[in-house]
Amino acid sequence: MSMDVRHINAFLEATKTVFDTMLKIPVTFEKPVLNSAPQTHDVSGVIGLSGDVVGSVVIGFGEQTAVRIVCAFAGTRHAFGSADFEDAIGELTNMIVGAAKSKFEGLSVSIGCPSVITSPDHHVSRPSDAASICIPCDTPGGRFVIEVTFRSIDKAASSKPVAGEESNAITSAKSAA
Amino acid sequence: MRVLVVDDSKTMRRIVKGVLETVGATAVEEAVDGQDALSKVDAFKPDLILLDWNMPVMDGLTFVKTFRGKGMKTPVIMVTTEAGKSQVVEAIKAGINNYAVKPFTPEGLSKIIEATMAKVAQSA
Numbered sequence: 193m194s195m196d197v198r199h200i201n202a203f204l205e206a207t208k209t210v211f212d213t214m215l216k217i218p219v220t221f222e223k224p225v226l227n228s229a230p231q232t233h234d235v236s237g238v239i240g241l242s243g244d245v246v247g248s249v250v251i252g253f254g255e256q257t258a259v260r261i262v263c264a265f266a267g268t269r270h271a272f273g274s275a276d277f278e279d280a281i282g283e284l285t286n287m288i289v290g291a292a293k294s295k296f297e298g299l300s301v302s303i304g305c306p307s308v309i310t311s312p313d314h315h316v317s318r319p320s321d322a323a324s325i326c327i328p329c330d331t332p333g334g335r336f337v338i339e340v341t342f343r344s345i346d347k348a349a350s351s352k353p354v355a356g357e358e359s360n361a362i363t364s365a366k367s368a369a
Numbered sequence: 370m371r372v373l374v375v376d377d378s379k380t381m382r383r384i385v386k387g388v389l390e391t392v393g394a395t396a397v398e399e400a401v402d403g404q405d406a407l408s409k410v411d412a413f414k415p416d417l418i419l420l421d422w423n424m425p426v427m428d429g430l431t432f433v434k435t436f437r438g439k440g441m442k443t444p445v446i447m448v449t450t451e452a453g454k455s456q457v458v459e460a461i462k463a464g465i466n467n468y469a470v471k472p473f474t475p476e477g478l479s480k481i482i483e484a485t486m487a488k489v490a491q492s493a
Contacts, residue, residue: 213472214384266380267387276379283378286423287471290450294470303450305377305425 199296200224200325203249203338206291207329214287215264219331227324230315231337234258235272237285238307238316244299247342249289250316253281257334264333273310282306288338370486371396373415375406375432376448377424381471385419385448388475392482403432410436415443417486420465422449422456430463437464444489446481448473 204221211219233252241247253261255272262280263269270277285306293301309316316339318324324341372394376382382399389397398413400406404427406418418436422429433445444466451460452470460468467485469478 210472213474266383268383279378280380283380286378287450290423291452291472294450294452300455303423305423 199245199342200327200340202292202295203288203327203340205295206288207327207338209291210284210287211331214284215261217261217264217331217333219329222328222330224325224327227326227339227341230317231326231339232313232315233337234310234312234314235278235281236309236314236316237281238309239285239289240304241289241293241301241342242304243301245296245301245342247322247340248316248318249285249292249341250339251281251285251288251336252316252339253336254334255312257331257336260333261331261336278308278310282308370394370416371398371414373398373400373406373409373413373418375400375403375418375424375429376421377401378421381421385478388478388482389419391475392479401426403427403429403435406432407435410441410443417482418443418445419448419469419482420445422447422451422460430460433460433463433465444485446485448478 208219211217231252234255235253235258237251239249241249258281259269259272262277265284266280270280289303293303318341322341322343324339327338327340329336329338370393372389374382374385374397376385386397398409398415400409402424420429420432429447429449445464446467446469447460447465448469448471450471457468466489467481469481
């Protein structure tokens with residue numbers, strides 16, 4: 193099984209819910225596109241997925257957009273790169289990915305604790321054989337992107353030997369791309 | 370009402386504390402994970418614990434199991450992104466009193482807190 197439209201929709205719905213509920217600012221989406229080259233960001237919230245879905249989610253912002261979005265989320269302005277700023281980006285990432293995960297019906301998925309990278313024009317590397325989708329998002333505070341990179345593993349495949357599982361996953365990811 | 374807020378995110382603790390101001394909390398203590406919470410409950414003596422699930426060191430579910438295992442009756446509300454049916458059932462079995470899913474509105478979390486405390490008062 194590979195990434196399909198239901199997984200992408202889960203991230204769209206989760207992002208909209210989090211922004212509507214916690215930030216009180218609207219968010220709109222452009223058409224998700226295949227992530228052929230890694231996007232560059234000034235700050236990234238990164239969370240790993242494991243279980244029936246293995247992969248990662250990166251929510252990437254430019255500096256000014258991130259400062260404005262953190263202000264809306266935390267209710268106070270934090271300096272770019274400060275501990276409080278990074279905490280807010282991490283929690284925002286955690287909330288979006290957690291809400292999306294809950295919409296993966298029939299799949300048992302765990303998420304890790306978020307990591308935050310703050311560095312001008314960085315990109316987050318990903319395995320070359322994994323399917324990756326970029327979701328461009330727009331808010332009054334600026335644009336940001338969600339990079340969803342994963343391969344799904346059905347429960348039967350996950351019980352196979354590791355070498356066989358890896359082979360199937362690569363085939364699945366390439367066909368999805 | 371004395372409330373212990375357990376969450377590894379300072380941002381989330383700040384947001385939750387804002388909600389607690391609207392429901393009559395008289396004292397709020399913060400803990401960054403389950404282990405930190407266990408070290409603070411005896412001294413702080415909370416009337417209510419608001420608990421995140423996913424935290425480093427000791428997660429919320431382990432905290433609840435440990436806390437209830439010691440015979441502690443303080444009401445616990447899990448406040449988490451973990452919204453799957455199986456997770457909710459697992460948390461209830463472990464001994465939580467109520468469940469709030471992130472993201473939440475301030476009004477939504479207030480109602481859950483008030484309903485939980487009203488139920489506890491009724492059964493006391």
